[in-house]
Amino acid sequence: MITVTSIGGIPYYILEFGDELVYFTPYTITLFLLALTFTVLVIISRPEKQVDIAFGGDAYRAKDISISEMRFRRFMAIACGLASMGAMVTGDIFNFTLFTAMVGITNVGIVAAVKSPHVQDAAYQYGLVALAATVPLFAGAAVYAAATGSLSMIELMNGTLPTVPLIAKAMLVIGVIGEGMAPFYAAKAEMFRAPGAPYVIMCSLSSLLIFLRVVEVVMLG
Amino acid sequence: MIRRISHFLCNYENIVPLFAGACAIIFLAGILMLPLSYQQNQLYPKTIDRNSTLDPYDRGGPPFTQVTIHAQYPENSPTAGLVTSYLTPFSFYLAQTTQHLGTTIVAHPGGIIDEILYNTRGLDTVVEPTILLIAFAIASFLYRKVG
Known part of the structure; x- marks a missing residue:
C-alpha cells in the first residue's frame, strides 16, 4: 500500500512572511515558472493587430489599438501575472483566495479596456460572475479556519489538524471556477475576439493556473 | 445533446444564471450538511473588551x-x-x-x-x-x- 504524504512533493525552499509561508515544491515551482515565463513574454512582446478579411472580395480591415489602451492592458496583464505567481506559491488558504480574487479582477480589467461593445458586454457578465464568486471563495476560507483552526497549508499537509469538511472544499472550488471562469470558455470566446494577443491569453493562462493550484489545495486537508 | 448544451453556453448572458444556480446548489448542500464541526483550538483567539476605547x-x-x-x-x-x-x-x-x-x-x-x-x-x-x-x-x- 503506497501512502502519499505530500501531494505536490517535499518543499525545496520555504520563504517566511510571518504566519504566511511561501513554499516551493516541484508542483508549485513548475506552475510558478510557467506564470513567470508568460509574464516576461507579456512585458517584452508587442500586441498583435487583428485583420478582418471579407470573403469574396478584396476588402480587409485592420483593427487599430491605441497606445493608452495597449499600456493599460499590458499593466493589467502584468498585474495578472504577478497575482497568478503569488497564488501558485502561497502556503496560506486565505492568501490564496486573495490572490485568486486579484486574478479575477485583473482578467476583467484586461478585457474591459477593449473598445468593442460586444466584448465589453461579455466582460460585464464575466465581471458579475467574478464579483459573485468572491462570496463562496472567502466563505470557503472561513469554513477552513473554523473547522481546522488554522489556515496554513503546511499544517494541513502534516495531517495533525481535523479533516476539512467537504463543503469548504466545494465552496473554494466553485469560487475559483467563478474567478477564473475555467469551464466557461464558451463565454470567454467572446473576449478572445478582442484584439491584442498576449494580453488576452493571460486571462486564459491565469485561470488555468489557479485551477491547477486549487486541485492541490483541495487535496491537502 | 452536447451541441445543445454548448449552444446554451455560447450565449454569454446565460453564464450568470448558470453560475448563480451552481452557487445556490452548493449553499443548499452546505445548509443540509450543517452542523459543521468547530475547532475550539483556534489559531487566532479573540477576546473583546467592550469597555476599551480601542x-x-x-x-x-x-x-x-x-x-x-x-x-x-x-x-x-x-x-x-x-x-x-x-x-x-x-x-x-x-x-x-x-x-x-x-x-x-x-x-x-x-x-x-x-x-x-x-x-x-x-x-x-x-x-x-x-x-x-x-x-x-x-x-x-x-x-x-x-x-
Missing part, C-alpha cells in the same frame, strides 16, 4: 513590553506584541473622548496596529490594497474613456 483591535499591554500574540509560527514574527498601538495626539484625543476609535481605524492617521493583521499576516494586508488599487485603476480608466 475596542475590536485592542490587543492590550503597555508599550514596549511584549504581549503574547498567538501565531502559527511565533519564531517568524519575533517582534509581534511589542507595539500594539501608536496614537498621534489627535487619535489619543479621540480615544480619550469617544468610544469609537477602534471603528475608525482607517479614517485617521496614527492608530492601532493589529498585530495579527499587520505583523503575522502582513502579506494579506499588502495584497488587499493591491486588489483595491487594481479595481480603482480599472474604474478610472473606464471613466476617462467614457467621459
Whole structure:
C-alpha cells in the first residue's frame, strides 16, 4: 500500500512572511515558472493587430489599438501575472483566495479596456460572475479556519489538524471556477475576439493556473 | 445533446444564471450538511473588551513590553506584541473622548496596529490594497474613456 504524504512533493525552499509561508515544491515551482515565463513574454512582446478579411472580395480591415489602451492592458496583464505567481506559491488558504480574487479582477480589467461593445458586454457578465464568486471563495476560507483552526497549508499537509469538511472544499472550488471562469470558455470566446494577443491569453493562462493550484489545495486537508 | 448544451453556453448572458444556480446548489448542500464541526483550538483567539476605547483591535499591554500574540509560527514574527498601538495626539484625543476609535481605524492617521493583521499576516494586508488599487485603476480608466 503506497501512502502519499505530500501531494505536490517535499518543499525545496520555504520563504517566511510571518504566519504566511511561501513554499516551493516541484508542483508549485513548475506552475510558478510557467506564470513567470508568460509574464516576461507579456512585458517584452508587442500586441498583435487583428485583420478582418471579407470573403469574396478584396476588402480587409485592420483593427487599430491605441497606445493608452495597449499600456493599460499590458499593466493589467502584468498585474495578472504577478497575482497568478503569488497564488501558485502561497502556503496560506486565505492568501490564496486573495490572490485568486486579484486574478479575477485583473482578467476583467484586461478585457474591459477593449473598445468593442460586444466584448465589453461579455466582460460585464464575466465581471458579475467574478464579483459573485468572491462570496463562496472567502466563505470557503472561513469554513477552513473554523473547522481546522488554522489556515496554513503546511499544517494541513502534516495531517495533525481535523479533516476539512467537504463543503469548504466545494465552496473554494466553485469560487475559483467563478474567478477564473475555467469551464466557461464558451463565454470567454467572446473576449478572445478582442484584439491584442498576449494580453488576452493571460486571462486564459491565469485561470488555468489557479485551477491547477486549487486541485492541490483541495487535496491537502 | 452536447451541441445543445454548448449552444446554451455560447450565449454569454446565460453564464450568470448558470453560475448563480451552481452557487445556490452548493449553499443548499452546505445548509443540509450543517452542523459543521468547530475547532475550539483556534489559531487566532479573540477576546473583546467592550469597555476599551480601542475596542475590536485592542490587543492590550503597555508599550514596549511584549504581549503574547498567538501565531502559527511565533519564531517568524519575533517582534509581534511589542507595539500594539501608536496614537498621534489627535487619535489619543479621540480615544480619550469617544468610544469609537477602534471603528475608525482607517479614517485617521496614527492608530492601532493589529498585530495579527499587520505583523503575522502582513502579506494579506499588502495584497488587499493591491486588489483595491487594481479595481480603482480599472474604474478610472473606464471613466476617462467614457467621459
